[in-house]
Structure formats: structure tokens, C-alpha cells
Amino acid sequence: MTNKRLHVDALVVGGGIAGMQTSLDLGDQGYQVALVEKTASIGGNMVQLSKVFPTLDCASCITTPKMSSVHHHDNIKLLTSSEVQKVTPHGDGFIAEVLLKPTYVNNDTCTGCQKCEEACPVDILDEYDYGFNARRAAYIPFPTAIPYTAVIDMDHCIFCGQCIKACPVPDCIDFNMQPEVIEIETSAIVISTGFKVTPYDAKEEYGAGKFRNVIDGLMMERLLAPTGPYGHVLRPSDGKLPDSIAYVQCAGSRDLTLGVPYCSRVCCMYAIKQAMLLAGALPMADITIYYMDIRTFGKQYEQFYQNAKAMGIEFVKAKVARITEVENQDLNVRVELIDENSQVVERHHDLVVLSVGMLPNYDPQAVFSIDIAEDKFVETPYYHNSPAATTRPGIFAAGTAAGPMDIVDTIVTAGSAAADVAAYIQSHNGHKAETAVETQTTVAERSVDHD
Amino acid sequence: MTISKEEAKAISELMIAKRKEHVETAKAAQQLVKENNAIRRKLKKALKSGPHTIPQLAEETGMETVDVLWHIAAMEKYGAVIEVGMDEDEEYYTYSLAKGVKK
Numbered sequence A: 001m002t003n004k005r006l007h008v009d010a011l012v013v014g015g016g017i018a019g020m021q022t023s024l025d026l027g028d029q030g031y032q033v034a035l036v037e038k039t040a041s042i043g044g045n046m047v048q049l050s051k052v053f054p055t056l057d058c059a060s061c062i063t064t065p066k067m068s069s070v071h072h073h074d075n076i077k078l079l080t081s082s083e084v085q086k087v088t089p090h091g092d093g094f095i096a097e098v099l100l101k102p103t104y105v106n107n108d109t110c111t112g113c114q115k116c117e118e119a120c121p122v123d124i125l126d127e128y129d130y131g132f133n134a135r136r137a138a139y140i141p142f143p144t145a146i147p148y149t150a151v152i153d154m155d156h157c158i159f160c161g162q163c164i165k166a167c168p169v170p171d172c173i174d175f176n177m178q179p180e181v182i183e184i185e186t187s188a189i190v191i192s193t194g195f196k197v198t199p200y201d202a203k204e205e206y207g208a209g210k211f212r213n214v215i216d217g218l219m220m221e222r223l224l225a226p227t228g229p230y231g232h233v234l235r236p237s238d239g240k241l242p243d244s245i246a247y248v249q250c251a252g253s254r255d256l257t258l259g260v261p262y263c264s265r266v267c268c269m270y271a272i273k274q275a276m277l278l279a280g281a282l283p284m285a286d287i288t289i290y291y292m293d294i295r296t297f298g299k300q301y302e303q304f305y306q307n308a309k310a311m312g313i314e315f316v317k318a319k320v321a322r323i324t325e326v327e328n329q330d331l332n333v334r335v336e337l338i339d340e341n342s343q344v345v346e347r348h349h350d351l352v353v354l355s356v357g358m359l360p361n362y363d364p365q366a367v368f369s370i371d372i373a374e375d376k377f378v379e380t381p382y383y384h385n386s387p388a389a390t391t392r393p394g395i396f397a398a399g400t401a402a403g404p405m406d407i408v409d410t411i412v413t414a415g416s417a418a419a420d421v422a423a424y425i426q427s428h429n430g431h432k433a434e435t436a437v438e439t440q441t442t443v444a445e446r447s448v449d450h451d
Numbered sequence B: 001m002t003i004s005k006e007e008a009k010a011i012s013e014l015m016i017a018k019r020k021e022h023v024e025t026a027k028a029a030q031q032l033v034k035e036n037n038a039i040r041r042k043l044k045k046a047l048k049s050g051p052h053t054i055p056q057l058a059e060e061t062g063m064e065t066v067d068v069l070w071h072i073a074a075m076e077k078y079g080a081v082i083e084v085g086m087d088e089d090e091e092y093y094t095y096s097l098a099k100g101v102k103k
Ligand SMILES: Cc1cc2nc3c(=O)[nH]c(=O)nc-3n(C[C@H](O)[C@H](O)[C@H](O)COP(=O)(O)OP(=O)(O)OC[C@H]3O[C@@H](n4cnc5c(N)ncnc54)[C@H](O)[C@@H]3O)c2cc1C
Pocket: A013, A014, A015, A016, A017, A018, A019, A036, A037, A038, A039, A042, A043, A044, A045, A046, A049, A051, A052, A053, A054, A082, A083, A084, A192, A193, A194, A195, A196, A197, A217, A218, A221, A266, A270, A273, A361, A362, A398, A399, A400, A401, A405, A406, A407, A408, A410
């Protein structure tokens, strides 16, 4: 345990695109920021995407430079593998107690050479690729991870010592590394803890989790990504190039039986985007989107939809009742064709993608004492005047922590949160912290000094 | 990296101590490595005779196609296998052992 205390103007919790953008906007204005991310790398969900609608820009080409800017910014202190455990009021601001979980690799000295990964004999499911490929027990989380340093997964380690032997940096791998707690004294807090997708196996009648060739939207993002698990879009059951791919819309949203009555706002657009990318990757494949209604609300989104139709993507207004597995692990999709007198037919596909929706990734009530709304996302009660404000003064929300939204809206809310934080600081103590770090009595070995 | 005898001894003592701290997970991981190695040996043996598709490997090894695909993807990621072409029907990629991989 330690009494290290970091003094900052703003604590940003969650290092997806929302948290990164908020941190950069504040850091660029001269505010000192601590960004706390619970996983070993920043980037969030966006870094896993293939390309982004409506521009079809490569997702990691946008995300990676931002990740790098955050890491190298003089005014941003990045704490990965870390979580806020407790927040207490302190003067006009707060003191947050942050747990730094051990990665068993010294981030300051690891060069990311991957020698430990090459030497490790343990292959397990790679969660970054949704289990479609393997990773080692000593591993770098993904090819563009930041920090680009290794992590030792103690739960899957056989303790053969090969990683230590292969590491060219003395004492870089430290099996005795301990958790550490530091305190962050801050004027304001931004919650940007993001979203997770609705469980793809929530609707039993769709067979996901049981039938290998029923996957969800994020899994398809990985199959489409150049750094994806197979290097091509292949069926997970047998490596076949799919010939007929179906999308089932609203497979996790607008569904009272799942407790998700709201529209997740991105699923129509990501399904259309993926269909267009698939048409490019698999020119011979038929692609069908079964939908209730298409919601293309953003700038250039309707044109994007029209382009997809012009490319030959088949849009069928239908309700999908059931998916069954047939010969060769192909799939029969039972649909009610709404525009054809509600006729019920079975259509054959060899890969089905469920357009799952968005759920909040984190419940901040216990630690941050802020309210959540009926939909369980962070409550932002002054939406029209101060969209980032939560129910507790000094605590703000950005991105999908506050509700389903796309990247464009996420960036907008991140800017709004940064502006609100700056205004809040000016109206309270009105000064910026001069340095991000002040170390008090310390008993831990892990350094929190700037890189 | 070359390490001295003393360093090797210290690492091995540390690993013995850590294994004692994590008995259950270490045992489970060890079992997994054994199973993976046995499967990889089977796949490498099959690939010795030339490029194969996933279903061909499954048939030759008696494994499920889904498991073959996972192992071949892993072997490709870590450099033991390469993709070399497609089958006649252009439905499946074919895979070979990478150069220099022990068969
Ligand atoms: C399949 C799919 C495809 C999509 N495609 C597009 C697209 O093409 N274009 C587009 O505009 N939008 C797209 N989106 C939406 C886009 O992914 C989101 O708008 C965006 O990623 C939201 O970013 P975020 O930072 O709010 O959340 P996230 O990306 O979820 O980031 C949240 C971060 O917070 C961290 N975190 C969570 N809890 C804690 C905690 N307690 N402490 C510390 N850290 C924590 C997480 O680990 C994560 O790093 C898509 C969504 C899906 C599901």
C-alpha cells in the first residue's frame, strides 16, 4: 500500500475514444489530467472496429494517433490496468482512490519486443478477437496497444520461466509485482466508461452461442479488420468463405423481453457499413439485411444507406422468428415478410450476424454517487443546457457512458465534457494544477512519475 | 538472451514458488498446453504431405472443423503455418507448414 498522491485538474475514467478526446481537449488547454483505464491498453471499442461509417475510414488510423497523443501528452498522466475504488469529497473537489493492478511487466522498461510472447508456450482464446484466434499467457493485448507493453496473465501461466529467460531487459518481468493504491486529488471527474454490447445469446431462438455461424456485429468487425483473426472473412465453423450472409436488425434493442426498450442508434448504420465492406471483400456473396425500420439519422447517413442499396445489398422488411442449423452448419432463417402480406418463409444463409445493441459498461452509483437513468446509462439531467453534467456537481459524463451513440456524437460529448470541466474549475477554484504529480510518503515500488 | 547458471537457478526457484502459490490454475494451464501440443503434432503431421484446407485437416485428424480452424489460425499468427492458396472450388483457403518449422 502507498500514500502516493497525484494532483490533477481532471480525472477521466475510461480510455475509449470519449475519454481520450476529453483528456486531449483538457490537456491541450493546459489542464492536468489523469486518465484511468481498467484494461491494459487505451482505445476502447473503437480500436477493434474495421472501418467507420459513414466515411469508411480505417478505424485504427483514426484511433491510434489519438492513443499515441494521449500517451505522450505532457499534461496527461495515463494509468492503465487501473480502477477507481472510492471517491470522497475534498474541498471543492474530490480524492479518488485508484487501484493499479499488477501486469507483472514493468511498463517503464518493457520495449514491446514480444520476445516473451514468442517464448510463452501457452495458447488460450484471444478475447480481443472474440476467441476466434489465440493469444499467449505472456502477451501484448493487440497490435496497436498503448502502452505497447506486455502483460503476464497469471491465471493461465504455467510458470515455466521462459518469458523471463527470453526478456532482454533485466528485471522487466516481475512475478512479485503487487497491486498498488494511489490517491488522485482532482477538481473534476469525467465518466467515460463506455458500452458493452447486449449478449448475443440473449435470444435463444436465434441460436447464437450454440450455432457457430451465428455471430454478432463486433465479431464481424474483427473478421473484417485487416488485423483480424483469419486475415479474411471466414465462417467460424469451418473456415469457408461465406456465400450468403444475413443481418438480423434489432437483435438486442427495442425489445422489452430483453429489458432494452430503446434504440441503440448505431446498429442500422454499422450493419449497412459491414454489408458494404463484405460486398467488397466477398464480391460473389449475397448479403441480406432483415430490418424493422432503418434509422439513418446523421449527416450523410441516408446517402450511405442509398449507396448500399445501389450496390445490391438486399434490404428486407421482416421479423426474424427463428434461426435453425441445417446441413454443413448452414442456417435457415424463418422470417415474416412484412411487405409481402406477412408471409412466413424460410431463407437459407451460411453466416448470420446479429445486430446487437448497446448496454452501459459500468454502474458508477456506488463509487461516484451519481444517478443512472431508467435505461441504466449515466443520468445527464440538464441535457439541453449542459449535456455532460451528471446529478453530482463536478462529475461529468462523455460518450456512450451516457447513452448509445456513434463516434461522431461521442466526440461531440467529449468536447462538451471538457468545456464543462474547464468552466467548472474556473468557477470554483479557478486555477490549474501546475504539475500532475506530487509524491508523499511512499512504500510501493511502482513509479507514477511521468514517462 | 543468454543467461548465467545462477540466473537460471534463481528463475527456476522463483517459478517453483509461484507454482505453489497458483497450484490449480497452473495445473489447468499445463493440461491445456499438453492438449494443444498433441493437437499441433497431429496437424503438423497431416500438413507434412502438402497444403490442406480446414475440412481436409479435420477429416485426416478426426477433429472438428471449428477446432482445426482455431489451431491453424493460432499457428499462422505465431509463424508455424502459412496460407498458400485456395481449393479448386474457391471455397476454402489452403495452409502449409511455414519454412523452418519442425515437422
Ligand atoms: C459493432 C459496432 C460497430 C460500430 N461501428 C461504428 C462506426 O462505424 N461508426 C461510428 O460512428 N460508430 C460505430 N460504433 C459505435 C462506437 O463503437 C462507439 O460510439 C464508440 O466506440 C464509443 O466510445 P466510448 O469511448 O464512449 O466507449 P468505449 O469504446 O466502450 O470505451 C470505454 C472505455 O472505458 C473503459 N472502462 C470501462 N469501465 C471502466 C472503469 N470502471 N474504469 C476504468 N475504465 C473503464 C473500457 O475498458 C473502455 O476502454 C459501432 C458500435 C458497434 C457495437
